[in-house]
Amino acid sequence: MSNFVVLIPARLSSSRLPNKALADIHGKPMVVRVAERALASKAERVVVATDHADIQTACQVHGIEAVLTAPEHESGTTRLAEAAGILNLAGEDCVVNVQGDEPLIEPELINAVAEQLQQSSAPMATAAHLLTDYTDFTDANCVKVVLNNKNNALYFSRAAIPWPRELMRSGAEVMPADIPVYRHIGIYGYRVQFLHQYADLTPSPLEQAESLEQLRVLWHGYNIAVQITPHAPAAGVDTAADLERVRTNWKEVKK
Template sequence: MSDFVVLIPARLSSSRLPNKALADIHGKPMVVRVAERARLSKASRVVVATDHADIQAACQAHGIEVVLTATDHESGTTRLAEAASILNLAENDYVVNVQGDEPLIEPELINAVAAQLQQSCAPMATAAHLLTDYADFIDANCVKVVLNSQHNALYFSRAAIPWPRELMRSGAEIMPKDIPVYRHIGIYGYRVQFLHQYADLTPSPLEQAESLEQLRVLWHGFNIAVQITPLAPASGVDTAADLERVRASWPDILK
């Protein structure tokens, strides 16, 4: 596998959990814990891209490479495009975007997404896992993805897709058995050239309707390669309850 860089977008403001990136997890800020997990992958470099001096200082205090980016980015993806420019990454370099609220991220998942990107002709890659729970299938907070025969994404949605018509007509609240249902995992790989190109793409109506920025890529005709991972990853941190769950499981989950 060729070298790749992990970039971690981390902004200070968070509507559901104020100052989330700096939340303490057993003596270190969450963003530092994320970077430490990413360092266990095969990445040649791990860099935090932030909008705030407090996060920058926290990273520097723990020996984590960090760059300070603009405060007005519409998404983590455009923040990473700026970070790639600051770091002078080459157009043919590979970047994996690890979210700054994923302190339990598996290093092997990072490696798998990087490998999927490098093996594919697609300019972007992501991951998914097989969904087996009906409640998740119909949950709008659980994003699903439908694939083509080359394991490229056809569509992402908060709706239940693919829709097994006859099964759903029957009223049976069970998962379809004749076609796989995949849950999208929010980790992305990019070729740096495309990362810069994405920053110039106009938002799409599908992206705005579903509130899923990856739909901008499909709308403009680009492929997203999807790595299927056998296990569901640990959940990220969105709320105070999520943070307490991570704190409680921290000593055991990393054994």
């Protein structure tokens, strides 16, 4: 595997959990815990890209590299494009975007996405796992992805896709047995040159309808390579209850 850099976008503002990035997890801010997990991967460098000096300072106190980016970015992807420029990363460099609210992320997943990107001709990579639960299949909060025969994404949707017509007509609330269904995992790899291109791409109507920014990439004709992982990753932190779950499970993560 060639070298890659992990960039972690982290905003101070959070509607459901105020100051989420700085929430304490056994003595360290959450964003620091995420960075520490990323440092356990094969990344040659891990950098937090933030919109607030308080997050930058908290990272620096714990020895984590952080850069201050503009506050008005529409997404973590455009924030990373700015960070890549600040860090003078070369166009051919590979970057993995690890969300700042994923303190239980597995370093092996980070490595797998980086390797998928490096082995593919696609400018972007992500991950998915096999979905086996019918409730998740029909849940709009569970994003599905359909792949082609090269494991590139054909489409992402909150709807139940692919739609097995005869099975769904029957009313049987069971998963299809003859075609795989994949749940998308929100981790991304990019070639730096494409990160800068993404910042200039216009939003697509599909992206706006589904509220899924990765659809902008497909809309403009670019491929997204998908790494299939053997199991679902631990959930991230969106709410106070999620934070308590992570705090409770932290000792297991540290083993």
